[in-house]
Amino acid sequence: MSSDLKTFIKGRGSNSNITGRFEKTQSHLEDEYAYEATYEAQIHTEVRYEQAKSLITSNTSPxxxxxxxxxxxxxxxxxxxxxxxxxxxxxxxxxxxxxxxTKLTAKINAPNVFERELCNIRYQCQPIALGINTDAYQPIEKQLNITRSLLEIAYQYKQPISLITKSALITRDLSLLEKMAAENLVQVAISITTLDNDLKRILEPRTASGHTRLNLVKALSERRIPTTVLAAPVIPFVNDHELESIVHQSAEAGAQSAHYIMLRLPHEVAPLFTDWLHTHLPDRAEHVLSRIKDMRGGQLYDSQFGKRMTGEGIYADLIRQRFHLAIKKTGLSGERMLPLDCSLFRIPPKSGDQLSLI
Structure with a gap:
């Protein structure tokens, strides 16, 4: 495939439709022109609607x-x-x-399933993280309003929620989030990867700019909505030089705390990121990959708890020291925010419910 073709699609992060690890067979197009036609056809976003059977998932990761x-x-x-x-x-x-x-799935019945699971007699209230695997405020939310409906239900039930996003769409829900925050029912984390727009356009193409995200931090903080900033991911020789600037400007914007996460490359992310490096930053690609391996025991990824978020070795230690020095200078907390309040949880009465005799 020619280098021109590799950069043909603008506004997309990946240059390929890499085969998933569970596929038993792989298909290859014989003709470059046939490949280009297929390539162009995948520019547009497709949305499939799913009737979810369940919604709340659990994990045991420390x-x-x-x-x-x-x-x-x-x-x-x-x-x-x-x-x-x-x-x-x-x-x-x-x-x-x-x-x-480009091929997205919306759990269109999520609000109904969420309410049903909150009403389950076996459910014991604890904070729920909303939009962790993929951003709950990605562009299709503007039309579908699923996240908005989930937040409205959470507020009715007094169910504590934590959010993480890099989207300006969260400002749509500021009034609701402000009400929840007043009862200690919500916390928000804003992910800021870079303040360099040129880098953002190729690294995370359809996200808000870094400075827009700083404005989100300011808007949330002005509404007294507990807000933390995630400098994530930290990528060697790509955005690591911005760490102190992100922390400093986040503090100025009103964030209460900050954290960082080192780049993680599980499964298919490793070849996709490697291809991205050679496409966009070919002069330093091998240098970046070498430093990643230094942090991951000679591999591109180490899934061990306690190491996968921070890495290990000299470079990982240096990033850790730089981060803690930065938050110390700015006065930000590097600790988790205060726990949300689960004591208010209740199942609101429905029309037709029998009134209490007491």
Whole structure:
């Protein structure tokens, strides 16, 4: 494939529809022109509607600050080339490459399922992370309003919610989030990868700019909505030099705390990111990959708890020291935000419910 063809699609993170790891066969096009026609056909975003059987999922990972999560969408149009969720598309027989950012699934009945699960007699209230696998505020949310409906239900039930996003669409829900925050029912994390627009356009093409995200931090903080910033992912020789600037400007914008996550390359993300490097940053591609391996025991990825988010070795230690020095200078907290309040949870009365005799 020619270099011109590799950069043909603008506004997409991946340059290929890499075969998922569960595929038993692989198909190859014989003619470059036939490939180009297929390539062009995958520019447009397709949305499939799914009737979800369940919604609240649980995990036991000690590396994440939540046990329960809800994801209203599969795939993400933001197109971040580094996204750890890309491999999940292989489970539905789609590519973690272009398919992940162009063939999306919306769990159209998510609000009904969410309410049903909150009403389940076995449900015990604890904070739920909303939009963890893929961004709950990605572009299709503007039309579908699934995330908005989930938040409205959470507020009715006094169900605590944590959100992570890199989308300006969250400002649509500021009034609702402000009400939830007043009762300690919500926290928001804004992910800021880079403040360099030229880098953002190729690294995470359909996301808000870094400075727009700083404005989100300011808007949330002005509404007294607890807000943290994730400098994530930190990529050697790509955006690592911005770490202190992101922390400093986040503090100025009103963030209460900040955290960072080192680049993770699980499963198909590794070849996709490698291809991205050779396409966009060929002069330093091998240098970047070599430093990643230094942090991951000689491999591009290490899935061990306690290491996968931060890496290990001299470079990982240097990033850790730089980050802690930066938050110390700015006065930001590097600790998790205060726990949300689960004591208010209740199942609201429905029309026709029998009144209490007491």
């Amino acid at each position: 590396d994440v600050p939540f046990r329960l999560s809800v994801n209203p969408y599969r795939g993400c149009e933001h197109g971040c080339i580094y996204c750890f969720a890309r491999p999940s598309h292989a489970y539905i027989d789609l590519s973690p490459g272009l398919d992940f950012e």
